[in-house]
Amino acid sequence: MQIRILGDIMAEEEIKKISLAVIRRLPKYHKCLGELLRNNVEKVSSQELGQMLGFTASQVRQDLNNFGEFGQQGYGYNVEQLYNEVAKILGLHTEHKMVIIGAGNLGQALANYKDFESHGFKIIAMFDINPRLTGLRIHGVPVYDLEELSYVINENNVDIAIIAVPKENAQQVADVLSGTIIKGIWNFAPIEIKVPPHIMVENVHLIDSLFTLSYKINENKLMERLIKQKSKRFEVKEKIIKKLP
Amino acid sequence: MQIRILGDIMAEEEIKKISLAVIRRLPKYHKCLGELLRNNVEKVSSQELGQMLGFTASQVRQDLNNFGEFGQQGYGYNVEQLYNEVAKILGLHTEHKMVIIGAGNLGQALANYKDFESHGFKIIAMFDINPRLTGLRIHGVPVYDLEELSYVINENNVDIAIIAVPKENAQQVADVLSGTIIKGIWNFAPIEIKVPPHIMVENVHLIDSLFTLSYKINENKLMERLIKQKSKRFEVKEKIIKKLP
Structure with a gap:
């Protein structure tokens, strides 16, 4: 036992x-x-x-x-x-229901991303505060007023929320999400959001990916610099070795 | 020596x-x-x-x-x-000039991303085949016809190209880019593009990030399963130990 x-x-x-x-x-x-x-x-x-x-x-x-x-x-x-x-x-054996908060360019781009649904991640609603967007269907996804966020999530057993709002509003959205049955947040806002520990967060920090590309471009120059440093160290060693009795 | x-x-x-x-x-x-x-x-x-x-x-x-x-x-x-x-x-000591290929939702979202410019990554142009978009300025960035891609890159010493077109068109764009002075490609199309080895590629595979979130959500269930497996193995061991003389 x-x-x-x-x-x-x-x-x-x-x-x-x-x-x-x-x-x-x-x-x-x-x-x-x-x-x-x-x-x-x-x-x-x-x-x-x-x-x-x-x-x-x-x-x-x-x-x-x-x-x-x-x-x-x-x-x-x-x-x-x-x-x-x-x-x-990976949790891909069951269907996941998702909502997107923020129906701007990024939210719309994500709603239009066909690969999600084919892998079992279904976007059922988008939310925005812009009255010109609410009531529309964008790429087939209905846009609701942000006020209805908690209701729609809890009524439809949504388990993933995508934050696609400006970083100034991200924490506010996260606070509302924290009071729902949501299990995970996919955060596209370039800011660390705070949520209770039972809600999982995955951040998409685009700038880190751009920095990695910049590093790769820079790598050749960097290599030249390191080789110079290395050579210098070896020159010094050479001199010391020559001076040895 | x-x-x-x-x-x-x-x-x-x-x-x-x-x-x-x-x-x-x-x-x-x-x-x-x-x-x-x-x-x-x-x-x-x-x-x-x-x-x-x-x-x-x-x-x-x-x-x-x-x-x-x-x-x-x-x-x-x-x-x-x-x-x-x-x-x-990271190659952040010099300014990088970037262009976005694809002025759809994703391209527009990226053009609107303020953090790039504050880190020295300046978007100077967008390209699209849609004649309703070319000639416009979106978030302050001029949209050109895709035909002008090579010319604009080579004339302006652009070093990074962002691919934000549907995956069906990504390789075609990459082929055009391969004939320019571009040093790096930031690829948002969910497909592996082929380019000459001197061009660096950084892929943004959004679905991988979503899978990671799904894994995290699934982790608790997974833990229960693993514990059961483990317990079984220990039960078997226990039985074997009991049978030992």
């Missing part, structure tokens, strides 16, 4: 240790396995999966071992089974 | 080894150091930086060591110096 309790504790600790880096790689596994499945591939080795994804075979095994014991030594992974398992881990 | 050549090789190898994970953390350092600078803080220890960023002190030292020898033992980091160094690494 005590062993079982210990088991529970270990499992909980274990899952908490799964780093965000692994989780962020899972959508890539999901996509790749989906393609294999559509091509009627039945089994795949960690090496093959790794090659397709640009990871090492041991990375693949390590990533997937985090979530249980998939695959068999010598056989590899059953594609369909692994695809379904990864989908389950 | 040979040692110096060895130095060059090492520096190049070294920089290539810097993982994307480190680079993706750098914007966070940049933001944090910028805030310290604005508050007239002169020096900061790796421990203090780590606390602000949610990393360990050793993680901070390891991250920054990748790019040279900043900081001094016992003293910590000079905030202004480190801020400037991180900005240089």
